[in-house]
Amino acid sequence: MIPIILVTHGPLAPSMIESSEMLVGKSEKLSAITLQPSDNFEEFQEKIFTQAKSMDEGEGVLILVDLLGGSPYNATAKVLSQENVECLTGLNLSMLLTALDQREYCDLKQLTKECRDAAVTNIVDVREVLLSDVDDDDE
Numbered sequence: 817m818i819p820i821i822l823v824t825h826g827p828l829a830p831s832m833i834e835s836s837e838m839l840v841g842k843s844e845k846l847s848a849i850t851l852q853p854s855d856n857f858e859e860f861q862e863k864i865f866t867q868a869k870s871m872d873e874g875e876g877v878l879i880l881v882d883l884l885g886g887s888p889y890n891a892t893a894k895v896l897s898q899e900n901v902e903c904l905t906g907l908n909l910s911m912l913l914t915a916l917d918q919r920e921y922c923d924l925k926q927l928t929k930e931c932r933d934a935a936v937t938n939i940v941d942v943r944e945v946l947l948s949d950v951d952d953d954d955e
Contacts (some may be wrong), residue, residue, distance in 0.1 A: 818919040818927055819845035819871035822907060823864060823892050824882040826850060829907075836912050843916050845871060851888050861891040868901050876900030876924035878915055878931070880907045902928040910938035 820843075822829035829848030836843065849867060851860055868877045877900065881889045884905040892903050902924050904911065914934035919927055 817845055818875050818915075818922075818924055819847075819873070819877045820912075820915050820919065821864070821867055821871065821877060821879045822846075822848045822881075822912070823879055823888040824848070824850055824907065825886060825888060826852065828882055832907065832909065832912055835909055836916060839913060840916055846916070847871065849888075851891075857887060857891065860887070861894055864891055865895045865898065868895055868898060872898075872900055874900075876902065878919070878924060878927055879903040880911060880915065880931070881905045882907045900924060904928060904931055904935070906935055908935050908938070911935035 822832055824832075827850060829850050833843075833846060833848055836846075847867060849860075849864055864879070868879065871877050879892050879895070879901060881892050881903060882905070883889060889903075889905055895901060896903060911931045911934055915927060915931045918930050922930060
């Protein structure tokens with residue numbers, strides 16, 4: 817089972833875990849690392865590095881980050897020098913649920929792809945979807 821680390825600004829990561837637990841129950845090998853305004857960047861980065869290293873049992877670690885270009889992203893990008901670590905940005909609940917569901921069946925590279933695909937697929941303009949359904953009914 818591939819471990820998952822959520823790395824975010826503020827309380828988003830623990831809240832994402834709490835939300836996922838509402839849907840699929842408590843998950844093993846899932847942790848949150850949060851950046852607070854008072855945190856030292858180097859210590860934050862070291863926390864990510866240490867957590868990834870301690871959680872990896874040989875299959876690698878998937879790190880899901882909230883925002884491309886933010887401090888959690890920058891800190892995690894430096895951790896990618898570790899082997900068997902992959903990172904996706906744009907953390908959303910679809911991505912996390914896919915990771916939790918598929919991590920026992922995929923290798924790290926495939927899991928990363930599955931999560932990215934799920935995240936993108938589940939971003940839709942609801943109005944477009946509703947109007948598309950209406951148009952389909954008219955045919």
